[in-house]
Amino acid sequence: MYLILFIGIALAGWLVSANLKSKEKKYSQMPLGNGMTGKDVAEKMLYDSGIMDVKVVATTGFLTDNYNPSNKTISLSENIYYGDNVFSAAVAAHETGHAVQHAHAYAPLSMRSALVPVVSYASKWVMWILLAGMLLIGSNPQIGSPIFLVGIGLFAMTTLFSFITLPVEIDASLRALTWLNRAGITTTQNHSAAEKALKAAAYTYVVAALSSLATLLYYIMIFLGRRD
Numbered sequence: 290m291y292l293i294l295f296i297g298i299a300l301a302g303w304l305v306s307a308n309l310k311s312k313e314k315k316y317s318q319m320p321l322g323n324g325m326t327g328k329d330v331a332e333k334m335l336y337d338s339g340i341m342d343v344k345v346v347a348t349t350g351f352l353t354d355n356y357n358p359s360n361k362t363i364s365l366s367e368n369i370y371y372g373d374n375v376f377s378a379a380v381a382a383h384e385t386g387h388a389v390q391h392a393h394a395y396a397p398l399s400m401r402s403a404l405v406p407v408v409s410y411a412s413k414w415v416m417w418i419l420l421a422g423m424l425l426i427g428s429n430p431q432i433g434s435p436i437f438l439v440g441i442g443l444f445a446m447t448t449l450f451s452f453i454t455l456p457v458e459i460d461a462s463l464r465a466l467t468w469l470n471r472a473g474i475t476t477t478q479n480h481s482a483a484e485k486a487l488k489a490a491a492y493t494y495v496v497a498a499l500s501s502l503a504t505l506l507y508y509i510m511i512f513l514g515r516r517d
Contacts, residue, residue, distance in 0.1 A: 386461030
């Protein structure tokens with residue numbers, strides 16, 4: 290059953306990734322019409338939102354765009370930073386949406402930011418702890434069971450982080466789309482394209498959260514089975 294579930298999630302992940310790449314390729318060829326680059330869009334949205342202490346910088350990589358609340362920096366991958374198309378505008382506005390969330394103390398974003406150090410630590414050690422627990426739980430359950438349980442707890446933190454990320458990302462996209470329309474950055478001809486691009490990106494977070502949950506349940510079932 291779990292094998293079928295994991296195959297299904299892996300297939301869904303592949304389809305979602307392929308869909309996002311397809312949308313990126315398609316809407317990167319759709320001119321925004323006003324000559325604004327992703328950098329321009331981000332800076333205007335910041336200005337319109339009354340945010341003056343966030344900087345917009347270019348970064349390397351493909352879709353490596355992010356907002357860092359610790360140093361108040363919006364990093365846009367070079368194709369987004371310099372791109373003057375609908376896809377670039379949508380992604381830039383989405384990342385700026387996170388800056389707006391931060392400025393307004395959006396609760397899920399605050400929760401996610403608080404979990405970052407914990408999840409960073411958990412991600413570094415969780416697989417080693419789970420492996421040690423799985424190897425020991427059969428031969429020495431007094432030692433293996435607690436270790437495995439600690440590993441499950443750490444993995445649960447990463448799963449929680451994935452699910453807290455969902456409302457953060459969806460809200461940022463809604464803020465972006467509302468502003469793009471209100472500010473006249475997108476038009477009736479291309480606004481739906483921006484919406485489809487951000488929706489395709491959101492699906493990647495949904496699949497990641499479901500994959501993490503399925504893996505967590507798998508480890509829990511192993512623990513319960515080995516313990517019995």
